[in-house]
Structure formats: C-alpha cells, structure tokens
Amino acid sequence: MTSTDTALQSALDRERAHHEHCRTVLAAMVEGAQEHVVTGEDVSASGADAEVLGYRLRSRAKEMRELPPGPLFFGRLDFAEAAAEGEEEAGRAEEAEREGQESERALHIGRLRITEHPAAPPLVVDWRAPVSRAFYQATAGDPRGVAVRRRFGWAPGSRGESADLTGMEDEHLGRGESRASAIVAREIERPRVGPMRDIAATIQPEQDDLVRAGLGTTVCVQGAPGTGKTAVGLHRAAYLLYTHPQRIQRGGLLILGPNPTFLSYIAEVLPALGESGVRQSTLAREIARHPVTRTDDARTAALKHDARTAEVLRRALYARVDPGAAGDLTVPDGSYRWRVPADALARVVADVRREQPPYTVGRERVRARIVRYVQERAERRAGPRTNAWLRRVERARPIGAALDAVWPRVRPEEVLAPLLADPAELARAADGVLDEEEQRALLWTGRAPRSWKSARWSAADLVLLDEVAGLLEHPEGYGHIVVDEAQDLSPMECRAIARRSAFGSLTVLGDLAQGTTPWAARSWPAVLAHLGRPDAAVVPLTTGFRVPQKVVGLANRLLARLDVDVPPARSLRGDGELTLREVAPGAVPEAVVAAVRHALAREGSVGVVAADPDVPGLRAALDAAGVAAAGPEELGARVAVVPASLVKGLEYDHVVAVEPAAIVAAEGPGGRGLHRLYVVLTRAVSRLDVVHARPLPF
Template sequence: MTSPDPAHAPAPDRGTARELARERAHHDACRAALAAMVDGARDHVLTAADVSASGADAEVLGRRLRTRDRRMRELPAGPLFFGRLDFGHGEHAGQSYHVGRLRVGVDPAAPPLVVDWRAPVSRAFYRASARDPQGVAVRRRFGWTPGSRGDSADLTGLEDEHLGAGTGAGADPGTGAAAGTGRILADEIERPRVGPMRDIAATIQPEQDDLVRGDLAVSVCVQGAPGTGKTAVGLHRAAYLLYTFPQRVRRGGLLVLGPNRTFLTYIAEVLPALGETGVRQSTLADELARHPVTAADDERAAAVKHDARMAEVLRRALYARVAVPGEAGAPDGLTVPDGSYRWRVPGEELARVVADVRAEEPPYAVGRERVRTRIVALLRQRAERRTGPRPAAWVRRIERARAVSAYVDAAWPKVRPEEAVADLLGDPEALERAADGLLDAEERKAVLWPKPPRSYRSARWSAADLVLLDEVAGLVEHPEGYGHVVVDEAQDLSPMECRAIGRRARFGSLTVLGDLAQGTTPWAAREWRETLRHLGKPEAEVVRLTTGFRVPRAVVEVANRLLERLDVAVPPARSLRGGGGLRLRPVPAGEVLAETVAAVREALAHEGSVGVIGADTGTAAVREALAAAGIGAAGPDRPGERVTVLGAGLAKGLEYDHVVVVEPAAVAEAETRGLHRLYVVLTRAVSRLDVVHARPLPFDGPPVLDRSPVLD
C-alpha cells in the first residue's frame, strides 16, 4: 500500500513504482481524451448552427448541444478517476474499468477510458466484498495529493483488495502484502476540510449506495445521525437521477432545498464536481418569496400560522367567496342578448352548476372557468334547440358576453392570494367564520393583524404570511412542480411548509433528509410519518443511518449524552472512526473569551478548518477577542477561510475539522429548543472538539479538564 499523502508516503518498491507509472500514463491519456471531448462539444454547437432544419427542431437541438457544451466547460479541475475494477468472471470477465466522476472516452462506440461512477458496472466498486465479489477479482483505490487539480504527478498511491481470493484484504500491488485497514479509503474520509463540501463519490458506503441508486418514482426519507453523510447521499442521489433518467428529470426539473443560503454556499460545488450543472439549489424561503419580508410574528402567531389547521382555514376563506344562486347576495338567473333573441337560464340550473363545480373541488381558478364553460353549454343547448348547431365563433362570442362575465364574477369572483389572506387576517369576523371549530379565540387573536392595511397592496408580510400566501396560491392554481425534490434538514419544516414543498412535487418524488434530534424550530418534527403525510408522500420509506464515518467516536459519545434529554425517539449514533479528540475546558467566569482564543490557537497547530460556535448574540465578542489576539476569523458565508466564527443558528449542516464550542449553557438557553440546537453544535466537529465553559454543562457527567495534546 502507498499512502495518498506524499508527506507520509514510504518510498514505493519497484512493483508499486511500475504500477504508478502505468496509472499516471493512463491518466494522461484520459486528460487528452477529455480535452478532445470538450473541444468536440463546442464543435458540435458550431456545426449544428449551420445545419438546415425546421425551426422547432433546430431550437431543441441547439439547446441540447449548448447545454452539453456548457456542462463540459464548467467541469472543475481534478483527478479523472479514483478507482479501478478488474473482473475475474461474470459478464465483464477479463475487463478492467477505471471509475471516476464522469465518463471519459475517445469515441462513443469504443470502450471508455473512465466509466462514470453512476454507471451500472460501477456499482460493484461500492458493493463488492470478499463474501460477495460480484465478479470482481481486484478493486483498486487511488490516492491523490489533497487539492489536486488533476496533474498526473499528484497520483501518489494505490491500494488493491483481492476480492476474488475470498479474503477481502487489501494488498500492496508490488508486494502482495495485506493492507487490511484500507488506509487510502480511511484517509480520504478523514481528510481535513477547508472550504466548501466535497463530493463522496470515491467513498460511498454500501448502505449509502442503496439510497443513492433508488428509483426515480420512489420517495425516501433518510433519518441520519450526525456524520452519516445524509446530505452527501441526497446530492449524489440527485446526480444519479440526472444521469439515469435524464429526459424525465430534466423535463420536470430537479430542486435541491437547503435550510439557508450559508448551507447552499457550503454544498454549491458538489453537483458541478459530479458533472451536473443547472440544478436549482434554493431555500424554501426563496421559493416562497412573493414579497419581501417586512413584518415579524411573535412565536405564538408564527406557530399558529405554521399549523396544519391553517390549510383548512384558508380553504374555507377562499371558497366562502363563491356565491351559490339562492344564497344571500347571490345573482339569481341569467339573460344573455344574442341578436334579436335573449337566452335565459333560471337560477335553479345555475345553482346546480356552481354547486356541482364546488363539489368537484378543482383549483379555484379552474373552477371559475369550469362554471363559465358549463353556463355557455346551457346557453348553447337552448340556442341549438331553437335554430340548429352553433359555430365555434358563436361559442367564443357568448363566452365573452358581458352578462356571462358579470355572472361568473359575481358567482365565482377572481381573487389574488394576497387579497384572500389580507381579508382573512385583517377581519375578525371573516377569521372567526373560517376558523370556526379549528382555532380557539386565543389562536385567532394571535394571528389577527392588529392594524389591518387599507388594502392588500399596502400589506406588510411576515415570513409565516408568505407560507399562507403560497397555500392560497396552490388552491387557486396548482403549481407546475418538479420531477424530483431533495429536501435537507427536513426535521425543521412546519406542516404548512411541508405542504408547500409537496405541491412542488405533486407528480414527482422526494428525497427527504434530516435528523429528528437536530430539530430546532418550535414546530420541528418529532416523528417522520406525520411530516411525510404533510409532504404528500405518506408511502415513503423511512431509512435510518446511524453509523458515522467522519465524526470521531469521542465526539459522538458526548453528543449521545445530550441526546438522552431530547424528546425524540432516535437511536444513539455510533462512529466507526476512532482517534480525534475531546476536551472539556472549564474556566472561571470572565475567562471564557481568553480560553476560547487559546483553544483556537492550539487548533491552528493542526491541519484543517476551525469553527468557533456559540450563542448567536455572542459572536461579535468572540470575533473581537480573536482579532485582538492577531487571529483573523471570517463569517460562515466565506467557507474557504481557515477560522470561522458563527452563531449556533447557522451551524446546521456545516462541518469543521476542529470545533470550539463557547459556553454551551448560553446556546441551550437562547431558544425554546436550545438543547436540540446544542446537539447540532456539538456534532459539527469531524476531528476535534473543545468545549469552553464557565457554567455547568447542560449534559450529564462531570467536567473533565484535559490540557494534554489532542490525539489524532
């Protein structure tokens, strides 16, 4: 075995050196082939521009070729393969395939130089074992210099597993000695992280691979403990679906929803590294942003607005605008002039039309046009009984007749979502009628606007109001939706937010990612079935990932001590990674900042990123203390910096090699579900964790002062 880190690599023996030379030469051939592929994509665009075709065909062809050209040119630099499969028997007996992030070949009809990690043949790279070799004789992993941009000289090591021999042990290609531990794989998983999230195409584990390669039609919910790679699974599943079902997914579109923009910045490079560009990555707040957020709700009002009961309140309020003939204020009867004739429809027939359409429960806007169409059909029947068939021009003229439009406007009036919500929240009587039997008096009082605007046009909207607007917009007209939606940190979604996402995947599928223990919003989920029901996917399978590969065992164990105090049925996490380090650093009151600076200074002696996380209100003081000590620190919106200071509210989904937690008790007390927030903070470390505190720790166990060097 040769280490992937040249600083620690022993001198390769003669056999290993020959293998490395051959693999570097192959990589050079792959780079030349990729360059030809990029140039070829551009040539196809230029050639197609000169090809004579119908306008529609030329447009479709041009769009496809330009998209392929853009995707090829936007590929980030890096090694072109990370593994190799040598098959001893089965369908691919005698064949060798290099596995990488995308297919590289000289000619589409010729065997590829590199096969895409998503191709069916590549699955054996992740699934083969000594117990089930799947035809693989040797699985080879390659070690590359960290941060390599694809120079062949950066290929520094390789490691073979001889699966066909039935042992499953790795072996050095030069000596045949068993490697056993798979050091290249372990080094890649544990490699220090500075900057945005990396893909895990080289390190996907079998249980993760099962989720990644799930069928497009299947929705799945992943309950993932910290460090189990659930975010990476979701992103790689997106890439797999785009590769395997390109037409179906791209026709409907693919949406990745993250909890905040900081998180989106952190994951932004994963899909491009896997060869997939043009995927919409957004937050739910951005998707719902019909208006700027210029108002704020107190916690009580927000909780009621996010409650699932509001969906029925809004539906009642919207359809209360429909006036069935015979009811108070409803028009009764219709007369439509037509030359010398006047066609009349009595109120009873109109009442049946409106009542029938309401009973069908179509989208509000569809129902309005359905009423118009059926009224015109009644008029047409009368006209044809008297004078024979009516031409299409006659039908169009009657549809636009002033009397018909006036009747439809009176019976089924047009409405904007803003108008419906403003009328509901600004009128106590309208709210009481719509919420009767659903919300009590205190809940109605909580959501009622204290000073209603003169009209919806001057309304100031809160974040929760935008969720209500989206619900009404979905009642008025169903959104087009996406072919697949990946939702991360889904445990924090309210029922009403889930409904908003469900509308966008009404005819598509979902990958739902989250951890109930990390739920920090007042409406955070305590079990997944209810969340899936609100998402419109009650049949989705819940898969639990409990084994972590990056967060060290010592960090997982201290987080599990806190897990016992959280009101969720989540099994304790476990880690396959030893080493790492944990230090609980109690200090006298007034010395927390000084000890934090000392912890950061010690952390900088190690490789990797350093995250300093405390209560949201204390980040400015921490940043000032570090600056006074000559240590520069960035905010979480700059993921490439060595030291980052951030509040606990922004920590979710992020990872740092070394985390310094500042005063956990302050984090726990800052919000209603503060213990859950602290659980998130404690599990952001993927190598070492320092906990600086002057107050008692919120988790059980005596504080331990350990100023000895951290063991890696």
C-alpha cells in the first residue's frame, strides 16, 4: 500500500469514528428531547404558557424520533486562519491531515445540527446555517476562507452505518485547486427507485442562491427539465423554516403540487431535511367545498377559469346590496324608540359599499355604524352609554332585519347556483364582460336544481365558489407557499393562491414548455400578475443535471413548435442512451414488453408512459408476459405503467415512451399534445426508449 493509500485509509477511519460518535450523540439528543417533554409537563406556568411549551416540546420530540435514517454528514470545510496566506497555509493543513490531526477550524456539514450540548461546538453543522453556504458557493477564485472542501461518498441506500462511508475527495481551494466532483456526479446519476430524494449534498451555486432567497422575496423559477426546480422549491421551504421558524410556523407553510401522485413522490424530502408538519396539498384539495359530480366541456371550463369571471361574480354578489331596501328603522331602547331615517341608513350602506371591504366585513361595518348613529343620539339625551347597552342595541331585532334587507347574509353557493342556472341573472352580472355566446356556454345544462343544496358541482365550479368565498371574507393565509407546476394554473386558480398568500411570499416553480392545461401560461408575467406578485423576479434554470444530453436534444426539437419563449435546455450529462424503435402496426405491445425486459437488465426504475387510453392494454400485455407492473402511485415498484396525464414531475431511470403520436392525439384537436409529449420525453434520467408504429411528431 502506498503512503497515499495509507493516508486516505487513515483519514477514512477518522471520519468513520467521527460519524459513529455523531450517531451516539444524536441518539442522546432524541432521548433528551423526549425527557424534556416529561419535564415540561410539570413546569410551573399559566395554563396557556404550559400548553404552548408542551406543544413545542412534543413537536420537537416527534420530529427527532421521525428523522429518516441515513448518513449524518456529507461534507466538511477546513477553514484557513487567513484566506490570504495561500499555499503555505494550505500546505500546513494538508500536512496536519496526513499526520492524523484535524485542522484548527473544521466543520462537518449535514442535514441537521448535532451537538453534545447546546453551548458546545457542533459536531455537525446544519446545511442551512450561514457558515455552510461556503460549502456550496466557494470556488478556487473565491474560496471564502475555505482551505479544503471535502465531500464524502456513501454506499447507495445507506441507512447511516458508519462502515457505509466508502470514499471522499478533497478540493484544495486555498491553493487554487478546482475540479469537478466525481462524488456529486455519482449521486446525481444514481438509479431512481422510490420517492424523490433531497439534494442537500449536491446543491449547485445557482440553486443555492434561490434556496437562500429572503422570506419577503417572491421568486419565480423557469426551470428546464432536469434542472432541479422542484428540489430547489422544497429546499427553500426547509431553509425558510430553519431561518424564520416563528414567523413561518405562525402563518404556516404550504406546498402545492399538481396531483396526489406527485405529492407522494416528494413527500419524504422535507422529513429527510429535518422538517415535518408542513402541509403538502393540491389546490383542488384546498378549495374543495363539495364533491365533484359534474363535468364541464372544454369551452365551459375555460370560461370559468377566465379572469373575467371574477368580475361577473363580484357583480352578482354585490347586486344583493340595496341601500334603500329597509326604509325607516326604529330601534327600541326600553320605553324609548330611536329612529334611523331611510336616507341616513342608505347613506351608511352606500359609504361602506364604496370602501369595498370583504362582503361579510361590510355587513358588520354597516351594523356598527347604525349602532353608532343611535349611540350618538342617545348620549346627547342621557350621557355616555355602557358596553352592556351597546351589546343590547347591536342585537336588536330591527337592526338585524334592516341588515338582512340592505346587506343580506349569503353563502357562496347562494350566489353561484342562481348565476349558473338563471340566464337573466347571469345576463345582468355579465353585461359588458361576457358576450351572449359566452354566457350561454357558462349556464348549467339540463334541469336547474331547486336550490344550491341539490346542485351538482364541477371542478371549475369549485374554483368559482372559492372566488366568491374570498369576496365574502379573506381566507386565513400562509406565511409562505411553494407552487410547483405553476405554468398549468389558470388565472382564477392563481387568484385562489394569491388570497392565501396576501401577507406572505411565494416560490413559483414551473416550465412554460410543460404547460398542458387548456389555460396553461405562455409567459410568466401574466401568471405573476394573477398571483398578485407582478414585480417578482423570473430566474431561469437551463442547465440540467438529471436528463442526459441525448434525451434533452430530442426534446429540444419540440420547443420550436410549442409557442412559448423558452431557451433550449442543456445537460451536463453525456452518459444517457436514446433508442427509437419503429415497429409494424399491431406490434407495439410486444415491442414494449421487449423494451421493458431489456431495461430490467440494468439498475433502476422503469416507467412505461403512454396515452391514457392505451394504459390498460399495455398493463395487460406486461402481465401476460410475466412482467410485474404497477401504477404510478406505487413509488417503490421496479416497473410502472403511467398515463401521460399523470407523469408530470415524476422520473424514472429508463422510460419507454409508447406511440408519441397517440400521446399528442389524446389531448384532442387544438389541445396541448406536443407539450404533453415534451413532458413524457423528459422523464428519463438515464435511458429513453421510444416505441412507435405511427410517424413521430418531432
């Protein structure tokens, strides 16, 4: 064994010993968190304070217990005492390392902070800590005081056994050394089976800038396939929870994904980073007031998602406000009667209406001003009134009856159902906004329901109900919302998100080239305007780390036909494979079976992606051939057959794309079939096999 090999083995042994010590300390931290819960139960404090303390302690203990197993650090920084000392200092650090000594300032970087005592120096520093930023940003030209950056290589799938530390590489930035990391390349190219993994060990400098953007900053990321935009959004969520825990926890943090399958795919990323309790949902789930039992045709759905519909709904709601509906108002006060003239009441209602508060707030504002009107007259006659007197007047039946006349209570369903069932009511609200043909398209077909309680609602109707609910009163908002696949949001869906982030910030993620809904965006400024963030910066990520060059090159051939202003993607991976298999008509199922069997000879997951109507037949062909295949929801399956409509956001080592022409045609005339195909082609992280009998669309 050479001296170099001996030094490397010695360094690995020391790092394994350090990791074993960290495991022991972490176990003590978990046990200590549980002990604090028991101690906190006996704390002397007010009931409210004790409840808050208990909740925090229990939450912390739960988070510690539920940390997924895995390596406790992935990097290390050795800092020079003075960055300007150059080679002499770097040489001393290297010599100390060879002699089995630690540098004077060495920090291990991991997914969470590990320390023997809160006041003791950390054994591992959280990747989100300010000092850790040098691990991602330091270069030979700007070492940021780092003499040596070390990366650790762990056995694939390691659950944190110290023996799984199999290698390491050092980059001597202090002496101007710079090189591509083989460990990072192996981690990025590692086969994908199961849920999405975190990228804390492999974050690139441009990704790190986005992850660490401030809490008050809304960021829009236009990310080409394989650039890690989803991972960036999730890591930004983890960073904000770490940096602003009280502010974020007070308002909450919401991750919005396109569908439940996607949410299952990303569900383990934040827990792996030490963050639990984050709400991960779909917008449909957030706004669901009723089950979806009606289906709109494409034109009707598009109209309901059109931003103009918001004005129609506003008019329909506030048409119920009638300043002159109540006439004179008489308020009893013991044996006395206070009179509010009709013109005074009308002025109160008109003044509040001009202030444009939320509808429910406006109603209570009218009540308060009526009471004030009576109070002023009562105090002129008999002096100041008590709080009990004010409450009694507020509850007076005549005031409630007058309110019901001039500013009636209303539910969202009571506004929308008549609007979609009654042509005359819709015509009044939509005059000058929607033409007659558009109004007819909005109306419900068939017999109108007797009341909103018997109405059947479509998915688009639920978006409209949420708009009306937002006009009634502002929903409780979140401190931060991460919105993935945002290019597919309609203007009305954007408004629903904006209402939930009125006092918070957003991370908006998407790719205009992957827009597949009928209302998908063609430019980010339009989306950001509807989200209430017209001034947000749009940051492009064009360098892919996941999709190989050959696959990206094929997908780029579609870009010119997608009618979006998106630069061609590029990839740093040159190791992928691309195969185009043309077969005879009727031979596609057999060719797919052969392609899957060929893929199973390699490592990694296999995704068979086809037009939705073709999926059952392909699953049957695979079953008949003895190839076990699951659906997209079974994330650990080796082979999955996935409808093209559900593959967005997912990834597989080997993708078998079946009959691209059928994928395009399934979207219908004038649909976004080519966009759907672009999504399908870019799900492969190693190999893409295109099986077709019909001419290729690209």
